[in-house]
Amino acid sequence: MEAGMLRPAPALVRFSGIQKTYDGEHLVVKNLDLDIKKGEFITLLGPSGSGKTTTLMMLAGFEVPTHGEIYLADRPIKNMPPHKRDIGMVFQNYALFPHLTIEENVAFPLSVRKTSKADTQERVRAALRMIKMETLAQRRPGQLSGGQQQRVALARALVFNPQLVLMDEPLGALDKRLREQMQLEIKQLHESMGITIVYVTHDQSEALTMSDRIAVFNDGIVQQIDRPDALYEHPVNSFVANFVGENNVLSGTVDAFERNFCRVALAGGGTVTARAVNISGAGAATSLSVRPERIAIVPNGTSSDGANRLPAKVQSTIYLGDHALAVLDVAGNAEFMVKLQPGAHDSLTHGESVFITFRPEDCLALDPV
Amino acid sequence: MTAASLTGADAETKVPLKRRLKQAERARQIKALALVLPLLLFLLFTFAGPIAGMLWRAVDDQEVRQVLPQTIVALANWDGKDLPDEKAYAALANDIQAARAAGTIAIAAKRLNYALNGFRTILTSTARNLKIQPEPGTAKEALGKINPAWRNRTTWTTIRDAGGPVTSFYLLAALDLVRNADGAIVAASPDQAIYREIFARTFLISLGVTALCLILGFPVAYLLAALPPGRSNLLMIFVLLPFWTSLLVRTCAWIVLLQSNGVVNESLHWLGIIDAPLRLIYNRFGVCVAMTHVLLPFMILPLYSSMKAISPAYMRAAASLGAPPLTAFLRIYLPQTLPGIGAGSLLVFILALGYYITPALVGGAADQMISYFIALYTTETANWGLASALGALLLLATVLLALVYGKLVQGQQVTGGMKN
Numbered sequence: 001m002e003a004g005m006l007r008p009a010p011a012l013v014r015f016s017g018i019q020k021t022y023d024g025e026h027l028v029v030k031n032l033d034l035d036i037k038k039g040e041f042i043t044l045l046g047p048s049g050s051g052k053t054t055t056l057m058m059l060a061g062f063e064v065p066t067h068g069e070i071y072l073a074d075r076p077i078k079n080m081p082p083h084k085r086d087i088g089m090v091f092q093n094y095a096l097f098p099h100l101t102i103e104e105n106v107a108f109p110l111s112v113r114k115t116s117k118a119d120t121q122e123r124v125r126a127a128l129r130m131i132k133m134e135t136l137a138q139r140r141p142g143q144l145s146g147g148q149q150q151r152v153a154l155a156r157a158l159v160f161n162p163q164l165v166l167m168d169e170p171l172g173a174l175d176k177r178l179r180e181q182m183q184l185e186i187k188q189l190h191e192s193m194g195i196t197i198v199y200v201t202h203d204q205s206e207a208l209t210m211s212d213r214i215a216v217f218n219d220g221i222v223q224q225i226d227r228p229d230a231l232y233e234h235p236v237n238s239f240v241a242n243f244v245g246e247n248n249v250l251s252g253t254v255d256a257f258e259r260n261f262c263r264v265a266l267a268g269g270g271t272v273t274a275r276a277v278n279i280s281g282a283g284a285a286t287s288l289s290v291r292p293e294r295i296a297i298v299p300n301g302t303s304s305d306g307a308n309r310l311p312a313k314v315q316s317t318i319y320l321g322d323h324a325l326a327v328l329d330v331a332g333n334a335e336f337m338v339k340l341q342p343g344a345h346d347s348l349t350h351g352e353s354v355f356i357t358f359r360p361e362d363c364l365a366l367d368p369v
Numbered sequence: 370m371t372a373a374s375l376t377g378a379d380a381e382t383k384v385p386l387k388r389r390l391k392q393a394e395r396a397r398q399i400k401a402l403a404l405v406l407p408l409l410l411f412l413l414f415t416f417a418g419p420i421a422g423m424l425w426r427a428v429d430d431q432e433v434r435q436v437l438p439q440t441i442v443a444l445a446n447w448d449g450k451d452l453p454d455e456k457a458y459a460a461l462a463n464d465i466q467a468a469r470a471a472g473t474i475a476i477a478a479k480r481l482n483y484a485l486n487g488f489r490t491i492l493t494s495t496a497r498n499l500k501i502q503p504e505p506g507t508a509k510e511a512l513g514k515i516n517p518a519w520r521n522r523t524t525w526t527t528i529r530d531a532g533g534p535v536t537s538f539y540l541l542a543a544l545d546l547v548r549n550a551d552g553a554i555v556a557a558s559p560d561q562a563i564y565r566e567i568f569a570r571t572f573l574i575s576l577g578v579t580a581l582c583l584i585l586g587f588p589v590a591y592l593l594a595a596l597p598p599g600r601s602n603l604l605m606i607f608v609l610l611p612f613w614t615s616l617l618v619r620t621c622a623w624i625v626l627l628q629s630n631g632v633v634n635e636s637l638h639w640l641g642i643i644d645a646p647l648r649l650i651y652n653r654f655g656v657c658v659a660m661t662h663v664l665l666p667f668m669i670l671p672l673y674s675s676m677k678a679i680s681p682a683y684m685r686a687a688a689s690l691g692a693p694p695l696t697a698f699l700r701i702y703l704p705q706t707l708p709g710i711g712a713g714s715l716l717v718f719i720l721a722l723g724y725y726i727t728p729a730l731v732g733g734a735a736d737q738m739i740s741y742f743i744a745l746y747t748t749e750t751a752n753w754g755l756a757s758a759l760g761a762l763l764l765l766a767t768v769l770l771a772l773v774y775g776k777l778v779q780g781q782q783v784t785g786g787m788k789n
Binding site: 060061062081082083084085086087088089091093095096097098099108109112113156157160166 | 680682683685686687688689690691692693694696697700701704705
């Protein structure tokens with residue numbers, strides 16, 4: 001404990017050189033170093049099999065790291081059983097105890113801690129009030145809807161004031177509208193209670209909506225840890241650029257390299273100027289990343305100074321209510337998306353030749369995919 | 370009518386619709402009935418019929434009525450307080466002579482002997498010595514002279530009580546009760562009163578075997594439910610292996626293992642743990658071991674299916690909420706296996722109640738269960754009435770148990786269901 005006090009501003013959770021393998025052959029988590037600050041909402045985002053859930057399970061104590069150490073409030077917890085870690089957890093399928101009432105479910109963590117009866121009653125009531133379910137206290141989980149069950153699971157994980165709350169794709173089983181509503185509720189709870197939340201999801205929009213910071217996992221490695229906006233605006237590699245938000249990819253070769261920008265010859269013809277983010281130098285292959293909303297469609301011939309300009313062929317348009325998408329064929333990429341104002345798609349016809357322009361700052365030269 | 374006008378259809382088109390629905394339903398119902406009909410008929414003839422027959426035999430009482438019809442008629446108005454009048458004696462003398470000619474004396478003698486030990490001798494000696502029909506008015510004296518038992522009131526109440534057509538005699542006997550000469554129900558004499566003890570023994574052994582099966586089967590079922598599919602399938606084959614060999618073979622295997630110079634005793638002796646062979650078979654121990662072995666799969670399978678339905682997330686959730694493993698098991702896991710425990714226990718208990726071969730082969734005289742006596746009365750002494758009465762009581766106990774279990778399970782479902 002004393003050693004911990006000497007350290008400056010300790011993180012609540014510290015993963016230090018964590019490795020995990022199940023079969024002894026390939027690593028599910030490769031060398032993870034991650035600090036989670038107190039009061040933070042951090043999301044582990046990644047496709048399935050990327051190691052994010054394994055990381056969460058190691059933190060919860062259901063999996064033991066093959067190598068490395070996890071610190072919780074500066075105490076090593078690698079060999080501490082889950083029930084001693086004081087970590088609340090919300091599971092994907094709620095895991096409400098089916099033989100107990102809602103009230104008994106929420107009271108469970110207090111009763112195993114031998115909390116006094118009066119105290120338990122008060123805290124359970126407060127927790128149920130928080131999720132607006134006081135009237136359903138005597139029901140059983142089977143009699144509730146999915147959203148209600150998830151709220152109860154949330155209340156149960158928070159009622160004993162754990163130092164950390166883990167959520168393993170808690171909204172995965174809910175429909176879209178309910179999911180969005182629950183996202184806001186969880187976010188509000190986090191802000192009003194000041195709890196630390198580690199959230200696992202494969203849904204990038206959910207991660208962007210809720211998180212203070214997002215750790216993008218792929219292949220057992222954290223690709224990037226950053227704030228949502230930074231992750232979107234400044235992805236460090238092609239995986240992050242493609243996984244977070246919509247993205248257009250153009251492949252090419254670096255021609256010239258000058259300070260922060262580079263000239264890239266596209267494989268499908270034409271050259272563009274791009275921000276050099278993750279390239280090894282002139283002559284290297286690269287994948288360019290351009291967000292659909294940073295591109296403008298212009299009539300033939302029009303030119304703006306310094307902007308990249310490429311010919312394109314209209315494939316189709318998609319109307320989405322609040323906006324529209326144009327699907328173009330640009331330099332060999334037949335699924336190049338451009339975001340339009342609603343209504344603007346009417347003027348485009350299939351097979352029409354147009355030009356697209358985008359600023360060099362909005363085009364990132366990343367590692368080839 | 371408003372509804373009809375709303376939908377634009379009049380009353381006439383509504384009726385055919387209803388009829389068409391009924392017709393469509395009827396076709397489906399007939400199909401369903403046709404599918405179950407073979408089994409239904411099979412069960413009716415091989416299951417429901419025999420059981421009804423058995424239940425009827427438990428109260429049926431026709432033998433004496435058929436052999437001594439006049440006597441039964443003559444005794445119909447007898448008050449039973451004193452000896453019957455001359456008419457009854459004359460009727461009896463008539464009946465005995467007719468029965469002797471027909472060769473049916475033994476049938477009545479056997480039935481009456483159940484009720485009163487020694488009645489067979491009374492009846493056969495009377496039949497032998499009653500050469501001619503006594504003069505009118507002298508039958509009482511004549512019969513009394515042949516066998517003084519005819520001057521005894523009990524002899525006559527026995528005949529009257531066995532007069533049928535239905536009787537509570539067998540059912541009372543199965544509960545160690547008899548009707549005395551005055552018609553009151555009293556405890557049977559100690560040398561006849563054996564069934565209550567046998568019933569108690571049957572229930573005790575069944576209970577013990579059920580408990581053993583639960584204790585041994587629960588961890589196995591847990592392992593089965595927890596293992597990955599490949600290995601749990603292999604283990605499941607081992608659990609089901611006993612079903613592949615005959616009950617007789619398995620029971621005899623236990624004799625080989627447990628007898629005085631059997632494998633177990635020899636091994637223990639060789640290891641120097643015992644000097645003299647332990648008595649492991651032909652006693653209660655052997656019965657419980659062999660029955661537990663045979664009935665174990667019936668416990669494991671329902672337990673397994675109830676455990677398989679419990680998501681491992683529940684135990685993880687309990688742990689994350691701060692419950693140590695034992696607390697999590699007792700408060701979260703165990704309650705969810707209760708339906709399986711109930712079903713398995715009931716199944717094993719009911720099967721154990723009716724066990725016959727295993728106790729007969731590996732049990733001692735004091736370990737025979739009720740089924741042994743049912744078989745004994747059916748095949749050896751041909752006392753079908755008593756066998757049926759014992760069977761009926763066993764059936765009643767089983768049905769009551771099943772009802773209680775059904776009630777318990779239903780209660781659980783009403784309060785919220787075990788699964789979400």
